[in-house]
Amino acid sequence: MPGAIIALIYDEAKKIWCYRWLAVVTSILLFLAAAAFILTRPNVYDAWGQIFVNKTPPVATAAQGVSLVGDGYGGAAVAARTALNDDSLERIIRKMDPSTAALPKEEMAKAVANLRMKIELKGDEDGFFDFHVKSTDPVYAQRVVHLLLTDFVGRNVNRNEGELRRAGEFLDKQIASYETMIAESKARIAAFQQRNPRFVAAMTLVGGSAGGGESADLTEARATYNTLLSQRPASAAGPSSERVAAVQSKLATLRSQYTDQHPDVVATKRELADAIAERNQAMRAGGGGDPQLASARARLLAAQRAAAGAALAPALSPALQAEWADLQRGDEVLRINYQQLVSKRHGTRVSEAVFGGDGGGKYQITRPPTVPELPIGPKRGLFLGLAAFGAIVAGLGVAYLRAAMVGIFVSRRELEQTFQLPVVGTVAWEPAWSTVEAARPGTFGAVRATMFRSWSRARLGSRSTSLRVS
Structure with missing residues (x-):
């Protein structure tokens, strides 16, 4: 079995060898085309910057226990999910080219998609984020990274300010509502005391307990x-x-x-x-x-x-005791809730001072983007090697397909397997049989004679016949 496989490979190699010049020419042409394409590709530059989202800045640590928000407020996870949304990229495109403001929605969507393909965001659990922009223009890449970092900080600061402002407005409304309810509770207690002076005097003497x-x-x-x-x-x-x-x-x-x-x-x-x-x-x-x-x-x-x-x-009347207890308990609950709301409102103001702006060091640009001097691609040496390998394989494939289309036989085994007849003999090719005029070595005539002999061999091989012994 191994011998048959080796013989089959040998026969196929002989077929390709018959069209070796076709394989060489095809490989050279393909390699030259691929090399021209690779060498004409522009250089690609990678501009990048780094930002640090501090989970516990010094100001937040100093306000611990007073601030309303927790340690994870405005953290890296939330910031990363909104770093490359469509609104942010549209703002960057307009800042890079003000004329794009008049683009229709379809064209703007394509521009946003193209810009997103050039951006790569890398982050870790410690809060460090790397913004990479790859472009053939190093200055353009550096400007995009700078705008990304600026937009990242500004958008998160504005989001923090908006959320804390809305929380403060909500607490102000709740505090005003509770102040009204406490005033109404006092009025109800005063009305009860006016209606039942003896009961109140007895309850005061008892101390509120039976x-x-x-x-x-x-x-x-x-x-x-x-x-x-x-x-x-x-x-x-x-x-x-x-x-x-x-x-x-x-x-x-x-x-x-x-x-x-x-x-x-x-x-x-x-x-x-x-x-x-x-x-x-x-x-x-x-x-x-x-x-x-x-x-x-x-x-x-x-x-x-x-x-x-x-x-x-x-x-004392049980009904009056129950009503008095409800009034006292309701008033106490309202006062407790009111004090809690006041404390939260104070915490919101402290949080606005801490997280409302970037003065507390929540966001820090640890590496400003610079214009890259050396390109990162394309890797021309690697691509040329792959192109050479592919050209050789393609040339061999073209030679093999040519031999298969012509249908030549290069061994007795192929003849016997194809015609199912025994082969009693073969005829070798002799250069002396060629009718092509002799030419000096190294001239065009010599090359033409060599190519004609190869063609004659192939044609002769395809027209070989087998003899049948009767």
């Missing part, structure tokens, strides 16, 4: 006061104070049920006045000059008043 029984503060205050009082001569100060507290509790209960003009309320008021006068007299007679005893007595009175108010809590 309870029952004697509190720990009252027990402790009474124990302290009794201890200090036992160390002094007996007096009516202790019982008189308790009487005052009892009368006050009674008066509060009556006020929750009747008006101040009710006879029971009027009588209880007089009883309270008598009890207070009795207590004051007892205090003056029982060592009222002692600061420690006076402090304990004041604490006991405060605890008794709180206990008296707590005793009124169960008698």
Whole structure:
């Protein structure tokens, strides 16, 4: 099997050899055409610049905790997605050639597509972006890169300013709305207090919470006061104070049920006045000059008043308590939200100062574009080598196709396989059989004679016959 393959390759090579001059001429012509095309191609220049998008500039770090936006605001990912959009490229085209402003949409779209093909954007996670522009005009490439960097910075700064300005306007509207709602909440609370003065007084006395029984503060205050009082001569100060507290509790209960003009309320008021006068007299007679005893007595009175108010809590209307609690809770929620909005508005102003302009060093051009001096292409040596290889292959292919079209036979094996007959002999070509006039070596006649002999061999090979043994 390997021998048959080698023999087949050898036969095909002999066919090509019969038309070797055709292969040589074809290869030379193709190579010359390709070389002329490659050598006439203009040089291509690559102008590039680099910009750095700082995630945490010094000003943003100084405003950390105050600024409204996060560390990734205006980051590299957002900037990269909008770097080469159609609007940006159209602005660059108009700046490069003001006459293009009158172009129709179709022509402008083609110009944008052509410019985008010349631009290459490379970025990394650290925030560095490289803008490359390849063109046959180095000055044109440098100008395009410069405009790309300028547009990149300006567009992102304007976008930051616009977003922060809209956020500030939204917060201003929300703050004004909450101020109105807080004023309405205050009006509702004031109206409730006017409608229910006794309930509000009882709730103020209770402290806004319901309870029952004697509190720990009252027990402790009474124990302290009794201890200090036992160390002094007996007096009516202790019982008189308790009487005052009892009368006050009674008066509060009556006020929750009747008006101040009710006879029971009027009588209880007089009883309270008598009890207070009795207590004051007892205090003056029982060592009222002692600061420690006076402090304990004041604490006991405060605890008794709180206990008296707590005793009124169960008698308060549940509906009024629920309405009062809703008013208080709604007002508190509004105030908390209002304070949060004010804080955000302050943060927006700080963010506008930090990210509204490029003064904080958010965008830094780390490598300004320059006019390139050396071209990057085309790689003529590589292209010429490929052209030479392709020309040789094409020449061999043309010679092989010519041999296949003529249909010559170069071996007995081909004759036997084609006609399915045995070959008993072959006739060799002799140069002496040629009828072409002899010519001196190196002249045109010699070349013509050589070419004629090659043609005669091919024709003779194509007309060979085989003999059949009967």
